[in-house]
Amino acid sequence: MNNWLNCKKILCIRPDNMGDLLMTTPALRALKQTFNAQITVLTSSMAAGIASMIPEIDEVITFDVPWVKTSTASGQEAVTAVVNQLKQQQFDAAVTFTVYSQNPLPTVMLAYLAGIPLRLAYCRENPYQLLTNWVPDKEPYDIIRHQVRRDLDLVASVGAFTEDERLSLQLPDLWPQVAQKLQQLGVDIQKPWLVMHPGVSEPKREYPQERWAEAAQKAVNELGYQVLFTGSGSEQAMAASIQGLAGVGTFNVAGQFKLSEFATLIAQAPVVVSVNTGTVHIAAATNTPTVVLYALTNPQHTPWMVPSQVLSYSVPPQAQSKNEVIMHVSRYLNNTITEMPCADDIIAAVNALTRRNAAEQPVINLTGIKHFGV
Structure with a gap:
């Protein structure tokens, strides 16, 4: 050592x-x-x-x-x-x-x-x-x-340990200015709202825009939520496209927040629906319940120590990584086709996370070890 x-x-x-x-x-x-x-x-x-x-x-x-x-x-x-x-x-x-x-x-x-x-x-x-x-x-x-x-x-392995294994994030008190921005964008912060985050850095982890829109419509009509589509400045056009498809009760707030403000928004949300990206880990660090649309690339990155629902789906063969290590995992761990979740799957997951008592909420994370043969 x-x-x-x-x-x-x-x-x-x-x-x-x-x-x-x-x-x-x-x-x-x-x-x-x-x-x-x-x-x-x-x-x-x-x-x-x-x-x-x-x-x-x-x-x-x-x-x-x-x-x-x-x-x-x-x-x-x-x-x-x-x-x-x-x-x-x-x-x-x-x-x-x-x-x-x-x-x-x-x-x-x-x-x-x-x-x-x-x-x-x-x-x-x-x-x-x-x-x-x-x-x-x-x-x-x-x-x-x-x-x-x-x-x-x-x-x-070098003798370093902690009893607190949660993710760490310390935010300033920015909710008043975040709330003001939401109100200026037409969101009624006195009524229920949730976050949907469709943007991702790699196309192979994308979830189709029309499915996002359908899920948002159902969240508005069936669950009574306003839906905020978030993203970076470069994702504004995509978020606007999805919001246009989703219609009344949904809002494009992509590019409107600094990173600290965005993290504050996530911390205040009752639930976040996101593709597998950094937003999922911000939610875990702020203890925000999360539904993650999880493309089966790296299985190590599910939400950690937070109430969550993981909706997995396969990456199309033509979009899969050429990294030989990742290909090995795809061959031996993701060797069957998992269909994309539909809007009803997302709504069911949101409903489960927001309606159950916190003590009963499922926590899905890979804290243990998976063994498999080669």
């Missing part, structure tokens, strides 16, 4: 999306509490905004690595510059967090070149000197864990 007890400055590298960083927060808490350490996170521009709202993080370094899909890729000079920046910080240790389909070694190399003395990560092949603390990666060939459990198990 080396001498992690003396680590007071720890670099945590999570170079992908906002939802990935949120799922890492229990592991960050374990490191901070166990070692009484200052936590610096190196993350992408896509996740940097949410990082400022995570109380376990003391400092954020924003850097888009060229080996992770991001909106902006950094060149060779930028890589050299960030290595020099890390070297100047004189970290005691570095932890690289990954999903099982990622190769950790390019990211680990940043810490190695920066001279960080202790380096922890999962890796399938022997990393030799690149890692001082190597945890052989058995996923997904022998086991599959939820991403939160995967990250907690990683830091547990």
